Amino acid sequence: MQEQSHVVARNRTEGYIIECDGDRATIAAIAGPSVTASEDYWAVGQLISVRVGENRLVGLIHKVDMPDALWKKDADNVIHIHIELIGEVRSTPDGKSAFSSGISQYPHMGAIAHRIRASDLAAIYAASERKTVSIGSLTQDDSIPALISVDDLLSRHFAVVGTTGVGKSSAVTLLLRKVVAERPDVRVLILDPHNEFATAFPDHAIVIDPANLDLPFWMFRLEEFADVVFRGREPNAGEMDALRDMIQLARERFRMADSQASPLLRRRERDNRAVTADTPIPYRISDLLALINERTGQLDGKAERPHLKALKARLESIINDPRFRFMFAASTIADTMRQTISRIFRVPQDGRPICVFQLSGLPSEVVNAVASVLCRLAFDLAASSDGNIQTLVVCEEAHRYIPADPDAGFWPTRQAIARIAKEGRKYGVYLGVITQRPGELDPTILSQCNTVFAMRLGNERDQQIIKGAISGAARSMINFLSSIANREAIAFGEALSTPMRMTFETIPASKLPGAHMQEQQQLMRAGDRRVSLESVIERLRHFDNAATDPSEPFDYEPVVMEPAEEQRPSIPPLLPLDPDQRMPLPAAESDWRMRHAETREEHLRSIEKQQSRANDLVRSFRHDRN
Numbered sequence: 321m322q323e324q325s326h327v328v329a330r331n332r333t334e335g336y337i338i339e340c341d342g343d344r345a346t347i348a349a350i351a352g353p354s355v356t357a358s359e360d361y362w363a364v365g366q367l368i369s370v371r372v373g374e375n376r377l378v379g380l381i382h383k384v385d386m387p388d389a390l391w392k393k394d395a396d397n398v399i400h401i402h403i404e405l406i407g408e409v410r411s412t413p414d415g416k417s418a419f420s421s422g423i424s425q426y427p428h429m430g431a432i433a434h435r436i437r438a439s440d441l442a443a444i445y446a447a448s449e450r451k452t453v454s455i456g457s458l459t460q461d462d463s464i465p466a467l468i469s470v471d472d473l474l475s476r477h478f479a480v481v482g483t484t485g486v487g488k489s490s491a492v493t494l495l496l497r498k499v500v501a502e503r504p505d506v507r508v509l510i511l512d513p514h515n516e517f518a519t520a521f522p523d524h525a526i527v528i529d530p531a532n533l534d535l536p537f538w539m540f541r542l543e544e545f546a547d548v549v550f551r552g553r554e555p556n557a558g559e560m561d562a563l564r565d566m567i568q569l570a571r572e573r574f575r576m577a578d579s580q581a582s583p584l585l586r587r588r589e590r591d592n593r594a595v596t597a598d599t600p601i602p603y604r605i606s607d608l609l610a611l612i613n614e615r616t617g618q619l620d621g622k623a624e625r626p627h628l629k630a631l632k633a634r635l636e637s638i639i640n641d642p643r644f645r646f647m648f649a650a651s652t653i654a655d656t657m658r659q660t661i662s663r664i665f666r667v668p669q670d671g672r673p674i675c676v677f678q679l680s681g682l683p684s685e686v687v688n689a690v691a692s693v694l695c696r697l698a699f700d701l702a703a704s705s706d707g708n709i710q711t712l713v714v715c716e717e718a719h720r721y722i723p724a725d726p727d728a729g730f731w732p733t734r735q736a737i738a739r740i741a742k743e744g745r746k747y748g749v750y751l752g753v754i755t756q757r758p759g760e761l762d763p764t765i766l767s768q769c770n771t772v773f774a775m776r777l778g779n780e781r782d783q784q785i786i787k788g789a790i791s792g793a794a795r796s797m798i799n800f801l802s803s804i805a806n807r808e809a810i811a812f813g814e815a816l817s818t819p820m821r822m823t824f825e826t827i828p829a830s831k832l833p834g835a836h837m838q839e840q841q842q843l844m845r846a847g848d849r850r851v852s853l854e855s856v857i858e859r860l861r862h863f864d865n866a867a868t869d870p871s872e873p874f875d876y877e878p879v880v881m882e883p884a885e886e887q888r889p890s891i892p893p894l895l896p897l898d899p900d901q902r903m904p905l906p907a908a909e910s911d912w913r914m915r916h917a918e919t920r921e922e923h924l925r926s927i928e929k930q931q932s933r934a935n936d937l938v939r940s941f942r943h944d945r946n
């Protein structure tokens with residue numbers, strides 16, 4: 321019934337094939353007063369059908385012109401419609417229609433063409449045997465849902481591209497809602513550079529911002545930590561060498577101390593696994609500083625000394641910088657990897673499978689290092705759990721992390737994302753990339769994204785890149801990329817049975833990404849709100865966290881050495897070979913001891929034990945160095 325009314329409403333008319341060249345064909349038709357078809361009947365972007373034997377070929381109109389280039393008003397005109405054949409619809413024995421891409425029989429001259437029937441259109445976009453969900457509707461016919469397979473969307477990675485403001489982030493929130501509904505086993509980590517996704521998932525996400533983030537420094541690999549220490553700049557080679565050695569020693573030192581304390585670890589210790597500067601076991605920042613001090617002492621007058629001094633100064637400056645609290649603020653130096661991972665990667669999910677990781681409050685120079693740590697962990701977790709911890713990592717503004725220019729960006733982040741793109745599928749780590757500038761994105765990453773939602777793209781180069789990604793006859797759909805509306809996309813790839821031009825579902829205003837900012841702006845416009853310049857300035861300085869309501873009074877309490885001191889170790893930070901050289905403990909450390917040591921005797925005994933272990937280490941260290 322619906323189909324009937326549809327056909328009548330469209331007022332079908334006919335055209336005839338006059339040329340066919342591979343998957344391209346031309347139709348001649350009449351336009352003018354004797355034809356009662358709607359004006360857009362033969363318009364670019366429409367799908368048409370050509371009857372060939374029992375089958376109907378499906379073509380997409382990519383160009384319409386007139387052979388004599390002259391429009392006669394009030395008279396019939398001959399027009400030429402150029403189509404690209406994208407597949408064919410067959411009637412199955414049970415009376416249904418089935419679509420397949422590929423053409424079994426090409427059209428003969430004079431074959432009749434007309435606008436596609438709704439039932440054929442539905443057959444083209446119907447799911448085959450795959451389980452699918454609807455994310456919107458076809459632009460050509462909004463009664464037909466745009467269906468995607470969530471499993472295929474995930475397993476082969478996806479990209480959402482489009483110029484600013486076309487609705488990429490909104491489309492992604494829609495996709496993510498479908499993902500978490502369909503795949504309760506998958507968790508989602510959104511790297512959110514503009515702090516806009518929190519409002520989109522009020523019931524499904526936890527939000528991590530720099531104020532509530534605890535990402536201990538020891539979870540950073542050497543390169544990542546160096547990126548923080550050198551504030552995103554090229555590390556000095558001498559300092560980098562020293563940092564590598566000292567971190568390795570500090571990690572070894574912690575492991576030895578810890579293995580004494582824990583029989584379990586002691587057993588592990590016997591495996592004698594090598595510790596490197598990258599091994600993700602904790603170490604104490606005070607050990608690191610102490611090792612640098614010792615080394616500086618040993619190198620009296622040698623050329624390496626200035627490097628060590630500079631390195632120490634850098635380390636102290638980040639430890640004391642309140643913006644880096646998220647790395648150094650842990651109240652203990654226990655192995656907190658479990659808590660950190662459990663929170664960020666939602667294990668267990670506790671009903672909130674999405675983690676919105678807000679990056680905009682982080683010091684800009686460490687965003688790359690943090691992104692690297694997170695992407696690396698996502699992969700390692702999945703691989704180490706044999707695919708039991710599956711994560712979809714969503715990278716907004718992906719061209720920032722994985723730029724096309726191989727010399728730009730931070731290579732560990734690039735490497736971590738590339739690893740997910742190339743090998744993630746095996747372990748259940750999936751990638752969703754969003755970018756305004758596909759031309760600025762590493763092409764190898766884009767080529768790993770097997771489903772693409774291409775929204776409006778003005779730039780010619782960006783269009784060409786997307787055109788290169790779409791295969792088959794539907795390539796001419798990409799020609800519309802510069803002119804499609806907001807919220808519309810040309811979607812193609814693994815998750816869809818056929819490329820489609822579609823419009824995303826409408827999302828309620830309160831659940832759009834960045835809804836809180838829109839709300840603030842509305843209030844400002846209505847004159848209901850005044851700006852608190854103080855809080856704006858505080859946020860400018862990154863002292864405050866980005867999630868704080870700017871209308872709240874500012875109550876920043878400067879925390880300087882306290883967090884780092886809290887990590888002070890149970891072994892002395894300095895490892896004197898000669899007791900006379902021993903330096904007094906800093907006051908904060910004595911306090912820490914007083915608070916934490918059970919009895920003075922116990923405390924002294926433990927110091928003694930640790931000192932002898934530490935001395936051994938230093939001896940071996942010196943031995944290594946000489």
Ligand SMILES: Nc1ncnc2c1ncn2[C@@H]1O[C@H](COP(=O)(O)OP(=O)(O)OP(=O)(O)O)[C@@H](O)[C@H]1O
Nearest residue numbers: 483484485486487488489490491807824825826827
């Ligand atoms: N599916 C949708 N439902 C309702 N409104 C939408 C939808 N998609 C987009 N919009 C509207 O378009 C606006 C811009 O969308 P969005 O922020 O998703 O664009 P964007 O492409 O991510 O932009 P940018 O490149 O600046 O990040 C939204 O604030 C919203 O008003």
Ligand SMILES: [Mg+2]
Nearest residue numbers: 485488489490
């Ligand atoms: Mg956006």
